[in-house]
Structures are given as C-alpha cells and as structure tokens.
Amino acid sequence: MKTLSLILFFLANITCKDSTTVYICNSPGAKKYHNSPKCRGLSNCTYRIISIDIEKAKKDGKTLCGWEK
Numbered sequence: 001m002k003t004l005s006l007i008l009f010f011l012a013n014i015t016c017k018d019s020t021t022v023y024i025c026n027s028p029g030a031k032k033y034h035n036s037p038k039c040r041g042l043s044n045c046t047y048r049i050i051s052i053d054i055e056k057a058k059k060d061g062k063t064l065c066g067w068e069k
C-alpha cells in the first residue's frame, strides 16, 4: 500500500499543473518563496535555486516574494 500511495503522489505531482511546488534560493538568509524559478526575486540568488513544497516553505517561515502576482 505504501508503494501505491507513493506512485499516486508522484502522478499527482506530474499531472497537476497547479502544483504546490515553489522555488527558493537555498541560502541561509532566504525568507521568500517564489512561484517561478525565473522570478526577478531569484535573479540575484548566488546559491542554488531549489524547488520545495509550498507547505514546507511556509513551515520554514518563508513568505511569498514581493515580485509575485
């Protein structure tokens, strides 16, 4: 059953366009998350840009970046 739910989880992630994946600059001081990896707010990121789940970003205390609309 565990395997099945894992597969379903991945399928949902792939097929769902409104996924809850957001992008953050993987720096210790980054406080924002971004809907797009090409956001202006990420353009000066000197660390790696990584994708994480929006719920995790919020749990880490991150807020939506000011450039997003």
Ligand SMILES: [Zn+2]
Pocket: 033, 034, 035, 036, 039, 040, 041, 042, 065, 066, 067, 068
């Ligand atoms: Zn942004």
